[in-house]
Amino acid sequence: MKNEIKLITPDNFEPEDHFYPKALNSQMHTLVNHFFNLDHTRLIKRYQHLNPQVDGEKLKVVLNTPTKHFFWGGADLFCVTTEAGDRRMAVLETNSCPSGQKSMPIRSYGDEHRGYRNLIEQSFIPTLKKRRLPEGKLAVIYDKNYMETSGYAQTIADLTGEDVYLIPHFNGEEQFIRFDDGIMIATLPTGEEQPIRAAFRYVTQKPWNRIPVDSRTFIFNGVLACLSGGRNKLVGNKAYELFNSELAQSGLRIYMPETVKDVSKLEVPLWVQRFGGRAVVKNPYSNAGQGVYTLTSERELENFMEEDHDYDQFIVQSLIGHHNWSSTGSEGRFFHVGTVPDKKNNIYISDLRVMVYSTPQGFRPCALYARRAKSPMEEVAPEDSWSVLGTNLSVKQGKNSWDSETQRLLLMDQKDFNRLGLGLDDLIEAYVQTVLSIAAIDRMSQNLINKKGKFRRKLFTSLDNDPALTNELMSVEKQ
Numbered sequence: 001m002k003n004e005i006k007l008i009t010p011d012n013f014e015p016e017d018h019f020y021p022k023a024l025n026s027q028m029h030t031l032v033n034h035f036f037n038l039d040h041t042r043l044i045k046r047y048q049h050l051n052p053q054v055d056g057e058k059l060k061v062v063l064n065t066p067t068k069h070f071f072w073g074g075a076d077l078f079c080v081t082t083e084a085g086d087r088r089m090a091v092l093e094t095n096s097c098p099s100g101q102k103s104m105p106i107r108s109y110g111d112e113h114r115g116y117r118n119l120i121e122q123s124f125i126p127t128l129k130k131r132r133l134p135e136g137k138l139a140v141i142y143d144k145n146y147m148e149t150s151g152y153a154q155t156i157a158d159l160t161g162e163d164v165y166l167i168p169h170f171n172g173e174e175q176f177i178r179f180d181d182g183i184m185i186a187t188l189p190t191g192e193e194q195p196i197r198a199a200f201r202y203v204t205q206k207p208w209n210r211i212p213v214d215s216r217t218f219i220f221n222g223v224l225a226c227l228s229g230g231r232n233k234l235v236g237n238k239a240y241e242l243f244n245s246e247l248a249q250s251g252l253r254i255y256m257p258e259t260v261k262d263v264s265k266l267e268v269p270l271w272v273q274r275f276g277g278r279a280v281v282k283n284p285y286s287n288a289g290q291g292v293y294t295l296t297s298e299r300e301l302e303n304f305m306e307e308d309h310d311y312d313q314f315i316v317q318s319l320i321g322h323h324n325w326s327s328t329g330s331e332g333r334f335f336h337v338g339t340v341p342d343k344k345n346n347i348y349i350s351d352l353r354v355m356v357y358s359t360p361q362g363f364r365p366c367a368l369y370a371r372r373a374k375s376p377m378e379e380v381a382p383e384d385s386w387s388v389l390g391t392n393l394s395v396k397q398g399k400n401s402w403d404s405e406t407q408r409l410l411l412m413d414q415k416d417f418n419r420l421g422l423g424l425d426d427l428i429e430a431y432v433q434t435v436l437s438i439a440a441i442d443r444m445s446q447n448l449i450n451k452k453g454k455f456r457r458k459l460f461t462s463l464d465n466d467p468a469l470t471n472e473l474m475s476v477e478k479q
Contacts, residue, residue, distance in 0.1 A: 005176050005188060006166040008140075008153040015112045018151030019102050020406060026105040026413040033107060035427045036365060040064060047428055053251035059432070062252070062439055064362035069445035070225040071123055072366070074098030074355035075434035076391075079426060080320055080334040087337065089430045090255045090320070091240070092351065094437040096221045096230025097202045100355035100367030102147050105413045115355075115367050116155040120200075122364065123357040124220055125159065128198050131218050134183050136195035139165040141177065142202040149202045156200060165194065171205045182216035206285065207231065209472040213455040227460065228448055229441035234261055234284035234315055235464050236441055243440035254436045257317040258329035262465075265309065271316040272301055275327040278319045278381070280389075283311055285469065292392075294385040296325060313466040321349070321389060325381040339372060340421045346376035350410065350420060351391040354434040363435045368427070370410035370420055 016024060028036075038046075040063050048056040075094045081087040101115045111117060138156055142149035153166040165186055167176050177186050177196070184196040198218040203211065211223045221230065229236025238261065240254045247253060257280070260271050272279045272295055281304060283291030293304045296319065318327035323335035338347040355367040375387040382388045393405045410416040448456050461470060 003168050003170070003174065005168070005186065006150075006153075008150070008157045008164045008166050010157045010161055010163075013112060013151075013154045013158055015114075018116065018147055018154070019104075019114075020147075020409070022406070022409070023103050023105055023411055023413075026411055026415075028105040028107055029412055029414050029417040031424055032368065032412040032417060032427070035424055035431075036107060038428075040362065043428055043431075046425070047432060050425060051251065055250040055252070058247070058250035059252060063432075063435055065439070066360055066362060067358040067438065067442040069222060069449075070096065070228070070230060070358075070438055070442040071127060071221055072097075072119060072355070072357040073221070073225070073230055073434075073438045073441070074100055074353050074367075075430075075437050077352045077354065077430050077433060078320055078349075079337040079352065079420075079422065081337055082332055082334055083323060088255050089352070089426060089433050090257060090334070091433050091437050092257070093233055094229060094236055094434075094441060095204075096225045097204055098353065098355050099145050099148055100353055100369060101151060102145075103369040103409060103411060104367045105411055113151075113155050113158070116151050117159070118364070119357045119366050120152065120155045120159055122359045124156070124200060126360050127220060128218065131198075133197040133218055134195060134216050136183070136197035136217070137165060137186075138162055139167050139184070139186060139196045139199040140202065141167045141169045141199050143168065143170045143207075144204050145202060152200050152202070165196070167199075169203050169210065171209065175210065179212055179215065179217075182212070182214060184215065184217040184219075204231070206472060208469075213473075214453075224445050224448060224455065225441065227464075228444040232284055232464065233282055234313060234466075235444065235460075236437075237261055237315060238463060239440040239444035240437060243436065243443060246443075247436075252432075252436065254433060254440060257320060257334075258327075258331070259318075260316045263314045263316050264312065265305070265314065268304065268314060268316060269301060275316070275318050275329065278321070278325060278327050280317045280319050282315050282317065283309060284313060284315055284464075284466075285311060292390070294319060294389045296321070296381040296385040297383065299383075300385060311466055311468045313464070313469075319389075321381070321385075322377045322379060324379050336377065337421060338377060339419050342419075348372040348376050349389055349391060352420070352422070352430055354430045356431070356434055356438065358438075363438075365431055368412045370412075370416070372408050372410060374405075374408065 076092040077089045080090050140153040153164045157164040186194045208223050229239045237259050278296045281293040295301050318329040326333045326335045336349045350372040352370050356363050357366050371391040
């Protein structure tokens with residue numbers, strides 16, 4: 001798409017512009033539809049029945065408590081098990097401003113907006129009504145995923161009856177917005193400057209280097225949610241651990257790979273050795289599959305060490321793969337359940353994206369989809385581990401240019417869902433894990449704001465003492 005501001009007017013939603021062709025006319029799997037129709041009371045009853053150690057009242061509080069900063073997000077989960085059959089849904093990471101709408105089959109005929117409507121109508125608009133906003137228009141700002149961002153802009157226009165500005169906001173390119181005394185100002189093609197009172201954000205690449213943490217214009221989600229864990233895997237993992245401590249007496253817990261944080265590049269080989277020579281190393285601030293290194297051999301470790309990196313801190317996690325070559329952590333060895341064997345008897349690693357949003361009454365599921373790796377699992381550790389372990393569909397073609405390998409996308413429809421080997425209880429567990437992870441990051445966001453509503457920079461720096469990241473935060477404040 002051309003890099004320019006577009007004015008989106010009401011009553012122009014065209015489904016073929018905002019959904020993948022394979023999702024446009026697909027029919028949702030009956031089990032998935034049943035999951036979406038479960039209310040929290042029935043969900044909690046089922047979850048507690050299968051997990052008697054869980055305090056149902058605590059789970060009810062978590063599910064029914066609205067967030068304060070992290071309003072919509074998505075978790076990427078792996079269905080894993082042990083040789084003893086200890087099966088669980090493990091949270092790989094949590095994303096603020098995630099994709100998902102364009103991959104959803106239709107739930108009920110007659111609603112062409114599908115999940116776009118649910119999120120905007122039940123979360124975005126009610127959140128705006130509770131805030132004192134400056135004068136101005138509505139906008140959607142984005143740096144990726146035009147199919148969905150334009151869908152959100154059109155849905156906001158349709159539901160509010162207002163014109164909405166769809167504004168590109170790419171890293172390192174021409175900027176169409178600036179902030180004046182905390183108010184977002186859009187420079188229109190005519191040269192006119194238009195104040196923005198509220199913006200729906202889908203800016204994913206280093207959003208903190210051009211969007212301030214403190215803003216009078218309401219941003220849904222704000223950059224604070226990214227720094228607290230939505231785009232910061234290092235702080236996100238600390239948020240999970242803190243929340244797990246809070247949940248310890250309730251029987252609830254965020255399950256995640258064993259993680260070592262605040263690791264310098266020179267330390268990485270030591271921690272890889274600690275995990276038996278197989279591990280996952282992550283740049284804490286990347287997304288869309290970038291900056292993630294699966295290491296199953298000395299060659300892959302050497303390649304990582306030879307590469308130049310933008311940041312000074314990494315996290316190292318236990319590697320979940322085939323049971324013959326997964327990492328051994330403090331809780332033993334977990335391996336992928338994987339897809340149901342295909343006609344060639346191949347099993348592929350797959351993940352599950354669960355996207356949720358916060359309403360005044362608590363959380364609701366919004367979208368689900370799955371992705372499989374390029375190559376099947378084998379009993380011997382692969383030479384090219386990313387082709388076997390990597391599930392992300394995004395392919396970076398150049399600066400701010402992306403493509404998607406949709407042939408590996410698995411929809412929640414009658415055809416694809418059965419390939420995943422998941423049941424209703426797996427979806428419930430995945431939903432609970434997603435809500436717990438987003439609630440944890442929202443609590444971290446609350447801790448990073450002082451009583452005057454300002455960002456607690458010193459506390460953040462103590463949690464994430466990465467000079468490169470600090471310089472990016474300071475650069476946007478000087479603008």
